[in-house]
Amino acid sequence: MALLDRLGKEWLFFDGGTGTILQDWGLAAGELPETWNIRHQDKIRTLARDYFAAGSDIVNANTFGANRLKYPDHLEEIVRNAIKLAKEGRHEARRDDDGYVALDLGPTGKLLEPLGDLPFEKAIEIYGEVVRYGASEGADVIVIETMTDAYEIKAAVLAAKENSNLPILVTVTFDEKGKLLTGASVETVVALLEGLGVNALGINCSLGPKQLMPIVQKMTELSSLPLIVNPNAGLPKSVNGKNVYDMHEDEFASLMGEMANLPVQALGGCCGTTPLYIRKEIEEVRKHPFPYPTKKHHTYVTSFSTAVEIGTKPRIIGERINPTGKKKFKEALKNHDINYILSQGLAQEDAGADILDVNVGLPEIDEAATLVEVVKELQSVTGLPLQIDTGNVEAIEKAMRVYNGKCMLNSVNGKRETMEAIFPIVKKYGAVVVALLLDEDGIPDNADKRIEIAKKIYATADEYGISHDDIVFDGLAMTVSSDPQSALVTLETIRRIRDELHGHSILGVSNISFGLPERSILNANFFTMAMQNGLSCAIVNPNTKSMMDSYRAFNALMNYDTNFTDYITAYANVEKPVVKATTTMSL
Amino acid sequence: MALLDRLGKEWLFFDGGTGTILQDWGLAAGELPETWNIRHQDKIRTLARDYFAAGSDIVNANTFGANRLKYPDHLEEIVRNAIKLAKEGRHEARRDDDGYVALDLGPTGKLLEPLGDLPFEKAIEIYGEVVRYGASEGADVIVIETMTDAYEIKAAVLAAKENSNLPILVTVTFDEKGKLLTGASVETVVALLEGLGVNALGINCSLGPKQLMPIVQKMTELSSLPLIVNPNAGLPKSVNGKNVYDMHEDEFASLMGEMANLPVQALGGCCGTTPLYIRKEIEEVRKHPFPYPTKKHHTYVTSFSTAVEIGTKPRIIGERINPTGKKKFKEALKNHDINYILSQGLAQEDAGADILDVNVGLPEIDEAATLVEVVKELQSVTGLPLQIDTGNVEAIEKAMRVYNGKCMLNSVNGKRETMEAIFPIVKKYGAVVVALLLDEDGIPDNADKRIEIAKKIYATADEYGISHDDIVFDGLAMTVSSDPQSALVTLETIRRIRDELHGHSILGVSNISFGLPERSILNANFFTMAMQNGLSCAIVNPNTKSMMDSYRAFNALMNYDTNFTDYITAYANVEKPVVKATTTMSL
Ligand SMILES: [Zn+2]
Ligand SMILES: [Zn+2]
Ligand SMILES: [Zn+2]
Secondary structure, three states: OOHHHOEOOEOEEEOOOOHHHHHHOOOOOOOOHHHHHHHOHHHHHHHHHHHHHHOOOEEEOOOOOOOOOOOOOOHHHHHHHHHHHHHHHHHHOOOOOOOEEEEEEOOOOOOEOOOOOEOHHHHHHHHHHHHHHHHHHOOOEEEEEEEOOHHHHHHHHHHHHHHOOOOEEEEEOOOOOOOOOOOOOHHHHHHHHHHHOOOEEEEEEOOOHHHHHHHHHHHHHHOOOOEEEEEOOOOOEEEOOEEEOOOOHHHHHHHHHHHHOOOOOEEOOOOOOOHHHHHHHHHHHOOOOOOOOOOOOOOEEEOOOOEEEOOOOOEEEEOOOOOOOOHHHHHHHHOOOHHHHHHHHHHHHHHOOOEEEEOOOOOOOOHHHHHHHHHHHHHHHOOOOEEEEOOOHHHHHHHHHHOOOOEEEEEEEOOHHHHHHHHHHHHHHOEEEEEEOOEOOEOOOOHHHHHHHHHHHHHHHHHOOOOHHHEEEEOOOOOOOOOOOHHHHHHHHHHHHHHOOOOEEEEEHHHHHOOOOOHHHHHHHHHHHHHHOOOOEEEEOOOOHHHHHHHHHHHHHOOOOHHHHHHHHHHOOOOOOOOOOOOHHHO | OOHHHHEOOEOEEEOOOOHHHHHHOOOOOOOOHHHHHHHOHHHHHHHHHHHHHHOOOEEEOOOOOOOOOOOOOOHHHHHHHHHHHHHHHHHHOOOOOOOEEEEEEOOOOOOEOOOOOEOHHHHHHHHHHHHHHHHHOOOOEEEEEEEOOHHHHHHHHHHHHHHOOOOEEEEEOOOOOOOOOOOOOHHHHHHHHHHHOOOEEEEEEOOOHHHHHHHHHHHHHHOOOOEEEEEOOOOOEEEOOEEEOOOOHHHHHHHHHHHHOOOOOEEOOOOOOOHHHHHHHHHHHOOOOOOOOOOOOOOEEEOOOOEEEOOOOOEEEEEEEOOOOOHHHHHHHHOOOHHHHHHHHHHHHHHOOOEEEEOOOOOOOOHHHHHHHHHHHHHHHOOOOEEEEOOOHHHHHHHHHHOOOOEEEEEEEOOHHHHHHHHHHHHHHOEEEEEEOOEOOEOOOOHHHHHHHHHHHHHHHHHOOOOHHHEEEEOOOOOOOOOOOHHHHHHHHHHHHHHOOOOEEEEEHHHHHOOOOOHHHHHHHHHHHHHHOOOOEEEEOOOOHHHHHHHHHHHHHOOOOHHHHHHHHHHOOOOOOOOOOOOHHHO
């Protein structure tokens, strides 16, 4: 039976520790474990056999550290042997029919740019080579594990997708605060992995079962995918300079029974665990009814570290990185003045933006190359997630590929051709995608038709396997001075996106006021009205006080701003006369 | 059968001209028509008999000008004779069982204060005396007609109510623009008369049937009461210095058939019409099916001239005439500095208030007397309707009595005792009454209970015969800094008043922000949010720019401000940098 026919439908069990066992079996300090695939093939085969025999359904081949950085020579032999030996062990354990050999991918051992010097595409190449060897040798699944950097995870997953058709399972290593080494939160990791379309995700190593529980708990609330938890046998103790994990197998098994209830669908172990631990764990977990994973409805846009949730309260998308109508910005683009662009980003971050829109479309420049460069540079100076804003498909693909996190993409629309060009890219890289409510017939002048287009976009997203949670509809703020009904139509559209579609919405708010005096008054009030109708995201200039006034007041009044912290922080020190109260309440 | 059992349920017909016929019969120029009640009793009896015989159901006794100003002597005899003679004429026409003799009240002939020198209470006395004579002589109904001043109408109706239990029918005289002599519009007249609880209303004299039709049409759209139309026989021609009305009776009858279809429920004639006209009119009208009057759902607050509709777009109620928290205003009240108070009113009118709240409650002063004085003085300098704002029942009754128009009253609430004290006053004088959504259990902290109280108030209003259209619920803006849910509760209450009760709402907007910095930001945005949830009236300071910004922007965006006229007028000449547009639409 294929793994994907069982994953998320019944309990599945991983193996336990490898490195800790090989050390017991004589692996010397400094000796690379994967060399044993050549020098100690019997031991590697035995280890796999023992895990399969203990009940593990998925056993990692001994390829965790196998990549050309560590093995400039013999890499292919090491990888192929690992798969071969694991398969032999499986055969000896008579698990050919229901055991799966995993190509195991760990960290490259190097930091990616911009933190380190490994280029992103180079990381994909490194992983890709290993994937090609493992897949052609007959691995059943790719397990990417013990990952500590979101960007490297993305490289490994892309390599797996581009060099095989195998199922992809990813487990990461959190610290006790629920952060990866390079800062990613649980939300960030889940959003990234679900966006990339992996088949299951979870945690390995990191800590013991007890310490992992709150983090796993959080993961169960966020993820719709089957969850994997492979903890260590407790926290390490240092004995003679060696990390020792000495939680008793019965305690481990009992805690993993609790863990299963969180609920988790696939379990195993990591450092310090052995086939005995796994056998006891399986016995314990099987006492519980199997918990099917359920669809969650969160929408996160993330950077490498920060996740911004869409739908819980309105979000500010800073609109200033955009040449339209901005002479200075155009000059900066033409002169390759990246610092000016970055300064626009940082100013918006300071002013309260949650996400930065990035539009560098200008006829005179290579938009794709510039967009990639600006995205990379921005991500080196700000942790804010970005909205990639272009209609250029080449620029979209290149920018989404290099983006570190799950970006927002602006935009598709209801035109079949546009969706066919862009949805496959969204499906591959993962993104929260803005969909303009227009189609081949243009921009509808009424909410009924806009909602109809929204439903058509949902239906097309379904064809591509893109979740409705990842669609944000642009209700289209059209200038009210050319059509006095236009604000009403847009506001009704926003309300119906919330009430009828249970979806998310976005507006370029200031479009509403073209051609009228004192535009900031109309903009600020239209913004408040749109928020009240359920606007999820506003593309605005966060440096405009009246817009942020609307935003902070709305959040304060809606009780989104706990203890009025943001409001008071922004205004407590501003000196102004206060307005007198009415006495309606005087009776 | 009693008149009220037939009025509005079948066609009823009035008589036609009296003065023009008496002139034909020899009434000399300058001779008072009512003297004939003593000197030419046969002619007066004959006139009534002829009208009853022609088919008139309601025939006016010859008392139109009968009051003590014109008849310092013999008034009682004149009035009693008029009724007696009309009853004798009815008997001769064999209409004892289905004909009604009306005590006819016309204008006093003097202008009331402040335009003239007749005090309002004096006018009530003058009418009251006539009503007592007529009622005790056996009149069936009081017809107040040819009225040209709203305040005098109010005096006559109050006199009728306070000195008899007879049905009250009122017809007024409009110019071709649909205005009374002292400025009242059709809306103002209908609101006043419906508020005062008359049994039918309409138009007499004024113009010919053709010219009256657009005004009657408007009345049919506004009034829920049976309508009366008694036109002249066309427009007057001056022949030998005398007004002559010479439309042919067939043309008159044919036009009145059209008039009946507007629809109108009671018809007759005025100057130039005779029993012949009435007989032909009746023949013509009876060809049409009787149109039952239907309940309209307008809410107007009026002054003597101006009607402000509640419910079509939000209305601004100026909150500045109120001593609460205002040292200078308190001083002005104590020092009887009426000019200061008036200046507060005028400043708010200039700033855009639709209605002025008037609260003069201060422990040190006689609130009732001060309120009456301030109301009278304000009405002599501004045409804006007023909101009488006090919980003092004596002050309410006195101020509502003297008020010229249909005022707004702030407030009752859900307490049984309060409603029992105030609803009878509202029923007597007519008012749009603000009802606070609190009761014996205090102010509910949730919208469910507030809506429940609103329903209780509606039910109690039903007991008193007060229309739901005349109730405006105060959703209670409670300070959000003491309860962070309070804005949400208030906004939900406002929305449900609109969506579930189809009712009107009001808020003292600025209450929301007590205790927080930069209150105007919260106030302005809460105001916008409340308007979007259907707020009908806002008690605010119209001198505060941010509040009026919200108001004007909301109206512009909702297409309530046709061609953005108000918006552009307010802002076109303000110099400010404009906000740059976003490029969401760039695809
Ligand atoms: Zn481990
Ligand atoms: Zn491990
Ligand atoms: Zn007349």
